[in-house]
Amino acid sequence: MCLAIPGKLLTAEEHNGVRIGRVQFGGITREACLDFLPEASVGDYVIVHVGFALSRVDREEAERSYALLESMGLLEGELQSDLHDSESSPGGRAGAGGRPL
Amino acid sequence: MKYLDEYRDERIARNLAAEIGRRARRPWTLMEICGGQTHTLMRFGIDEVLPPGIEMVHGPGCPVCVTSLETIDKAIAIASRPAAILVSYGDMLRVPGSRTDLFHVKASGGDVRVVYSPVEALKVARAHPNRPVVFFAVGFETTAPANAMAIWQAKREGLANFSMLASHVLVPPAIRALLSSPHNRVQGFIGPGHVCTVMGCREYEQLAREFRVPIVVGGFEPMDLLEAILMLVTQLEQGRAEVENQYVRSVTYEGNRLAQKVLGEVFEVCDRKWRGIGQIPASGLSIRREYADFDADTIFDFEGFTVPEPAECISALVLQGRKKPTDCPVFAARCTPEHPLGAPMVSSEGACAAYYQYRRHMVAGAGAN
Numbered sequence: 157m158c159l160a161i162p163g164k165l166l167t168a169e170e171h172n173g174v175r176i177g178r179v180q181f182g183g184i185t186r187e188a189c190l191d192f193l194p195e196a197s198v199g200d201y202v203i204v205h206v207g208f209a210l211s212r213v214d215r216e217e218a219e220r221s222y223a224l225l226e227s228m229g230l231l232e233g234e235l236q237s238d239l240h241d242s243e244s245s246p247g248g249r250a251g252a253g254g255r256p257l
Numbered sequence: 258m259k260y261l262d263e264y265r266d267e268r269i270a271r272n273l274a275a276e277i278g279r280r281a282r283r284p285w286t287l288m289e290i291c292g293g294q295t296h297t298l299m300r301f302g303i304d305e306v307l308p309p310g311i312e313m314v315h316g317p318g319c320p321v322c323v324t325s326l327e328t329i330d331k332a333i334a335i336a337s338r339p340a341a342i343l344v345s346y347g348d349m350l351r352v353p354g355s356r357t358d359l360f361h362v363k364a365s366g367g368d369v370r371v372v373y374s375p376v377e378a379l380k381v382a383r384a385h386p387n388r389p390v391v392f393f394a395v396g397f398e399t400t401a402p403a404n405a406m407a408i409w410q411a412k413r414e415g416l417a418n419f420s421m422l423a424s425h426v427l428v429p430p431a432i433r434a435l436l437s438s439p440h441n442r443v444q445g446f447i448g449p450g451h452v453c454t455v456m457g458c459r460e461y462e463q464l465a466r467e468f469r470v471p472i473v474v475g476g477f478e479p480m481d482l483l484e485a486i487l488m489l490v491t492q493l494e495q496g497r498a499e500v501e502n503q504y505v506r507s508v509t510y511e512g513n514r515l516a517q518k519v520l521g522e523v524f525e526v527c528d529r530k531w532r533g534i535g536q537i538p539a540s541g542l543s544i545r546r547e548y549a550d551f552d553a554d555t556i557f558d559f560e561g562f563t564v565p566e567p568a569e570c571i572s573a574l575v576l577q578g579r580k581k582p583t584d585c586p587v588f589a590a591r592c593t594p595e596h597p598l599g600a601p602m603v604s605s606e607g608a609c610a611a612y613y614q615y616r617r618h619m620v621a622g623a624g625a626n
């Protein structure tokens with residue numbers, strides 16, 4: 157749960173004074189808070205940790221480290237959530253429950 | 258070098274490994290702090306391409322692994338209450354408490370929900386205003402600002418049913434404790450790239466000066482680690498002990514000021530017990546008094562929560578870099594990711610889990626396949 161994952165910022169909106177965006181990680185998207193990274197704008201690649209964008213990276217860097225995390229099987233644990241049962245997991249692995257139990 | 262072959266930039270990686278070999282004239286023992294880095298080292302066999310004198314030992318940088326048994330038991334106690342909802346990061350579910358784990362509590366009817374973000378924990382609390390919703394929040398400095406933001410937001414909204422069981426740990430005091438130990442063998446550190454993305458590099462300079470130890474803040478890709486090792490070996494051979502930043506793609510000297518600000522607003526530094534290691538002074542973050550209404554430790558009554566650690570798990574020594582997981586007598590035998598006896602076997606970033614995934618063939622008779 158300690159990793160930070162790069163993804164592409166698809167949208168950015170304000171909800172009750174908090175700036176929230178949707179970030180695409182491979183085949184899935186998750187909400188991310190943008191309050192720690194106000195300079196992030198739609199189309200940017202951002203490093204996200206537990207739903208908070210922490211820094212910006214370039215596209216090539218984002219794609220490379222995403223592919224690496226996926227190859228190590230580290231993504232499903234990181235993006236696992238009971239609130240997203242209907243979405244598919246990265247790399248087509250077992251359902252939103254993450255690691256097979 | 259069979260693992261490195263799978264890496265795209267294999268040629269550059271090999272050149273870096275060769276350069277480390279040329280520069281290293283003496284043996285050096287180096288530690289990577291972060292569990293994600295441990296995972297990469299094992300996955301790509303980086304430890305195996307280094308010259309024989311360069312030994313990598315693995316640090317305590319897995320928040321799941323160092324969360325104390327008491328804290329896990331508190332989470333289990335909360336999850337076992339009929340009305341309560343315990344919300345947690347997925348990794349925490351299989352961490353063994355003294356008697357059971359959260360996964361079993363969930364299986365026998367406890368309301369335990371996995372979220373990927375504190376923002377989702379708040380959503381659960383909003384959706385169930387009549388039930389206490391407790392977010393079990395662990396993590397290093399990378400995670401703490403996000404968790405802090407959840408409390409800050411809950412207070413702003415007046416979300417009275419939300420609270421946090423917080424067990425945050427800080428990296429620099431852990432490095433200090435390792436370096437102060439008479440058993441310490443570590444001569445150089447690869448600093449945690451994502452922790453430093455938030456906190457910057459300043460805190461590490463003091464450590465480097467005081468203990469005369471080089472620290473290179475590194476990323477988690479194979480090339481990052483090889484480059485960080487090369488930078489460490491270069492410093493050691495030249496007799497330097499400085500903080501250098503290999504992971505400039507994400508880490509600045511100052512770190513993320515906005516994240517630091519929220520962290521400081523909600524949390525304050527406290528002593529913290531690390532699983533396996535014991536109490537480390539000023540190594541944790543607790544919720545400030547101004548936010549006590551959101552602190553599960555104040556809201557719930559936890560009396561008599563001190564429990565001994567299982568004797569056969571040597572995770573204390575593993576987390577301090579004094580033993581390798583393969584030195585543990587029950588590694589890959591009675592302790593596996595399916596039936597973990599200690600936390601480093603649970604989390605994907607735990608050293609024992611990384612060794613289980615990539616190195617269990619090294620243990621004779623361990624049922625490797």
Ligand code: SF4
Nearest residue numbers: 570572585592599609
């Ligand atoms: S292999 Fe299991 S029992 Fe041994 S140190 Fe690791 S977690 Fe503990």
